[in-house]
Amino acid sequence: MKLYSNEIVFKGHPDKVCDQISDALLDAYLKDDKQSRCGIEVVGGKGIIFVTGEVTSKAKVDVEKIVKRVLRDIGYNDNYEIINNLGVQSKDIALGTNDIIGGAGDNGMMFGFATRETNKYLPKAMVILQELSMFYDELHKKDKRFLPDGKAEITGYYDEKDYLIKIKDFTICYQNTEEEREKTDKILMDEAIKIANKYNVLIENFLINPTGKFQIGGFEGDAGLTGRKIVVDSYQSFARVGGGAFSGKDPTKVDRSGAYIARKIAKEILDKNKDINTCEVQISYAIGIDKPLSINIKTDKGYIKTPTNLYDRCKVKNIIKELDLLNICYEQKAMFGHFID
Structure with missing residues (x-):
């Protein structure tokens, strides 16, 4: 472990x-x-x-x-x-990204990841935190003791397949009015236990607002910046991430579209190869060039030779069409992580 x-x-x-x-x-x-x-x-x-x-x-x-x-x-x-x-x-x-050329909006490498640990092809601990975050969003709207800011962290025991066995520490930091803290803490702990139980995971210990108080939050507590949570946005450190953020970028920017198609390809690899448990796909681009420079497919069973047709499939304009990236709500994707299914 x-x-x-x-x-x-x-x-x-x-x-x-x-x-x-x-x-x-x-x-x-x-x-x-x-x-x-x-x-x-x-x-x-x-x-x-x-x-x-x-x-x-x-x-x-x-x-x-x-x-x-x-x-x-x-x-x-x-x-x-x-x-x-x-x-x-x-x-x-x-000059290189107009509709005639259709080139990538920047240089860079993007990663997509999939694991058989859950039926969403996402890590169990990642899904647990996403569900807690969604719960908290609804909770603070109806219970005014809870305020919008916060974060959560899981430290878990993992087996040789990198699957979560048990949670050692479940840390939750949440902004609140500091009224009836025992009751509000219990609400969050009970929900975390409920979510973890759904995935057959036990929690050994909770750390709730470890400093003792979290009343000042939002921009009054900390400055904010677009793109500073790229690890949270992708796979919460269970896979590598490229250097570019997603938010605010139209889909000609391959930081976004390249990462989205890489995730889809990784899921397809698991669908087609039942003996593979994890897959990480890297795609790289050069600004103004429509095709990827490289596509690398790494699994827990070794590397897979990249089919040549993937290079055409991963042209920027083809990704946009396949994933319908001009007709989705990007604001929704920015809320709880860009990969929730």
């Missing part, structure tokens, strides 16, 4: 708030102009939210209105100064 840890941040965590704002803005641009090119970054601080990056689009978007709507939806007040610093996409980049 070995110990290993993973974590999630709740929807109201400052970095996650910035991710959701970036993707809500992306959704708005794509809604009215499917050819929008977006790379939207958000910084949240004390009384100010700074929106920057590059957008080339025919859509007319009310940035301030969308930012404030996201804040209210999450559970925060919208009393913030909104600074709109968005510019247009570099013409140099556009």
